[in-house]
Amino acid sequence: MKQVYLDSASTTYINNQVLAEMMPALTSSFGNPNNLHSFGREAMGLVDLSRDRIAKAINAKSSEIYFTSGGTEADNWAIKGLARANKSKGKHIITSKIEHHAILESCKELEKEGFEVTYLPVDNYGLVKLDALMHEMRNDTILVSIMFANNEVGTIQNINAIAKTVHEKPNAIFHTDAVQALGAININVQDLGIDAMSISSHKVYGPKGAGALYVKSGIEIEPIIVGGNQEHNKRGGTQNVASIVGFGKAVELATQDIVTNSKRLRNLRDYFTKSVMEKIEHVHLIGHPVQRLNSIVNLSFEFVDNESVMLMLDLAGICVSTGSACTAGSQEPSHVLKAMNIEPELLKTSVRFSFAKNVTKEDVDYCVEELVRIVKKLRDISPLSRSVKEDK
Ligand code: PLP
Numbered sequence: 001m002k003q004v005y006l007d008s009a010s011t012t013y014i015n016n017q018v019l020a021e022m023m024p025a026l027t028s029s030f031g032n033p034n035n036l037h038s039f040g041r042e043a044m045g046l047v048d049l050s051r052d053r054i055a056k057a058i059n060a061k062s063s064e065i066y067f068t069s070g071g072t073e074a075d076n077w078a079i080k081g082l083a084r085a086n087k088s089k090g091k092h093i094i095t096s097k098i099e100h101h102a103i104l105e106s107c108k109e110l111e112k113e114g115f116e117v118t119y120l121p122v123d124n125y126g127l128v129k130l131d132a133l134m135h136e137m138r139n140d141t142i143l144v145s146i147m148f149a150n151n152e153v154g155t156i157q158n159i160n161a162i163a164k165t166v167h168e169k170p171n172a173i174f175h176t177d178a179v180q181a182l183g184a185i186n187i188n189v190q191d192l193g194i195d196a197m198s199i200s201s202h203k204v205y206g207p208k209g210a211g212a213l214y215v216k217s218g219i220e221i222e223p224i225i226v227g228g229n230q231e232h233n234k235r236g237g238t239q240n241v242a243s244i245v246g247f248g249k250a251v252e253l254a255t256q257d258i259v260t261n262s263k264r265l266r267n268l269r270d271y272f273t274k275s276v277m278e279k280i281e282h283v284h285l286i287g288h289p290v291q292r293l294n295s296i297v298n299l300s301f302e303f304v305d306n307e308s309v310m311l312m313l314d315l316a317g318i319c320v321s322t323g324s325a326c327t328a329g330s331q332e333p334s335h336v337l338k339a340m341n342i343e344p345e346l347l348k349t350s351v352r353f354s355f356a357k358n359v360t361k362e363d364v365d366y367c368v369e370e371l372v373r374i375v376k377k378l379r380d381i382s383p384l385s386r387s388v389k390e391d392k
Contacts, residue, residue: 003317004363008203009151009180009296009354010321014246015205021249022207025242033239034230043241050248057255058197059188060214066231067244070211071179071200075102077213077224077235078175078196082143083110085220089171090140096120096128097339099147100177104335107145120146125288126155126340133165141172148181148197152336152352153287154296156185163193173219179203179211183254184262184293195219199251201243205357206250210243265294265355268364272353273297275368280375286342286350300342300350301371303385304378309351312374318367321352345384 005013025046031039033047048062055062068074083093095107097119107117118136120128128146137144144166149156159176166174175196178187183204189197196219201210215221221234228236254261277283282302301309306322313320333347342350353367379385 001317002366003319004359004367005319006353006355006359006363006367007319007321008356008359009352011202011208012205012356013358014207015250015253017253018206018246018249022242022246025245029241033241034228046241046245047239050244053248053252054199054212057187057251058182058199058214059190061217063232064214064217066213066215066235067239067247068211068213068235069209069240070202071100071177071198072102072211073225074198074200074211074213075100075177076106077221078177078198078215079103079106079143079145080110080224081221082173082175082196082215082219083115084113085222086142086171086173087115090138090142091115092118092138092141094118094120094133094136094141094144096122096146098122098126098128098150098152098336099145100151100179103145103147103177122339124340124342125291126150126153126336127288127291128157128162130158130161130165133162137165137169137172139169139171141166141169143173143175145175145177148176148178148187149184149293150287150336151180151296152334153298153340154180154293155288156181156291156293159194160192167193180293180296182251183258184295186255186258189214189216196221201247201250204247204250204254207243207246209240210247212247261357262294265357268355268359268361269294269297271361272355272364272368273299275364276371279368279372284346286337286340286346295355297353297355298350299353300346301375302346302349303382304349304375306349306351308378309371309374312378313367313370316370316374318370321354322350 029042031043033044051062051065055065111117120132122128146162163174166172173195176194177198179200182199195216197214199212202208223234225236284300286298310322337347
């Protein structure tokens with residue numbers, strides 16, 4: 001059976017060049033990078049090469065990159081580590097309602113420790129309201145965390161404007177979760193005014209199990225994983241050398257061909273959206289129409305249950321998601337869509353299609369063809385859909 005993977009926002013395949021670079025770290029160069037002997041030094045050389053590559057890709061210093069096990073850990077660390085280290089300056093934190101759960105749940109933990117968290121609203125497109133941010137900023141605001149691009153709908157925030165607003169207050173640090181933006185958008189942390197940023201390897205054609213937190217030099221952060229002096233004494237635990245090697249190479253490659261790739265992906269995404277809209281009635285694009293990632297399309301198919309669409313597409317060999325991978329299986333409607341004020345009857349009808357570099361026009365055509373069949377079938381048995389037809 002034909003297989004079409006349209007879920008790159010959950011994870012991507014590993015690029016061949018990335019895999020080739022990883023192999024020595026899994027075989028001959030197996031040393032522990034924290035040992036001072038030759039095997040250790042060789043492994044540390046590989047880790048540091050990755051650190052350099054990642055730093056270069058985002059215009060940071062190598063000493064500002066700390067490796068983690070992925071985006072979730074980087075987010076947890078950013079929120080808890082930055083807040084706890086800076087609590088003498090204030091205990092107010094601002095984030096948005098559409099963040100990844102790694103951010104939202106870390107904030108909830110901090111609330112139990114006596115921090116006060118403001119959750120900013122977004123507009124119908126998923127854009128954080130800048131005036132709301134300005135209004136909520138206080139002298140005791142120590143941390144603002146707003147994601148670069150949303151993983152469910154693809155909306156890209158006005159990061160530069162947000163950073164400027166944050167920095168109007170003397171003690172406020174600006175963190176962004178750029179897990180979905182890395183490799184899709186050119187990120188220059190200095191130009192954009194980003195103080196801390198979470199990134200992850202397996203969204204950019206690298207392996208799972210590696211991520212990083214960028215923390216601008218001079219900013220205090222407390223470790224959350226203790227028990228070792230790795231990562232400049234800030235994150236205990238033996239580094240996942242092979243995954244880190246792959247991560248470094250993946251970031252280097254992804255940032256090299258950002259322009260070519262994004263153009264190709266944009267064409268494919270727009271072709272897909274147009275075809276679906278032409279062939280299926282009552283479909284809505286969720287998210288910002290322009291200011292969004294080239295790789296993500298979130299569509300709502302009125303009168304059909306999104307889980308049913310996802311499962312029926314899977315039977316046809318097509319993999320998509322109904323929300324973020326981390327909340328798959330949850331019966332709760334997406335917190336992102338709810339925050340965007342999407343009509344209640346559309347909340348459980350939205351499907352996320354996300355495109356990797358290897359997706360072809362034929363793959364897209366096959367998906368559209370199957371969608372037409374599946375949506376029709378589901379609407380034929382949907383009482384809601386029938387009552388609308390009878391009303392006409
Ligand atoms: N943040 C965002 C925006 C994400 O999309 C994800 C993963 O889907 C994460 C954080 C978590 O990253 P990881 O899977 O590397 O833990």
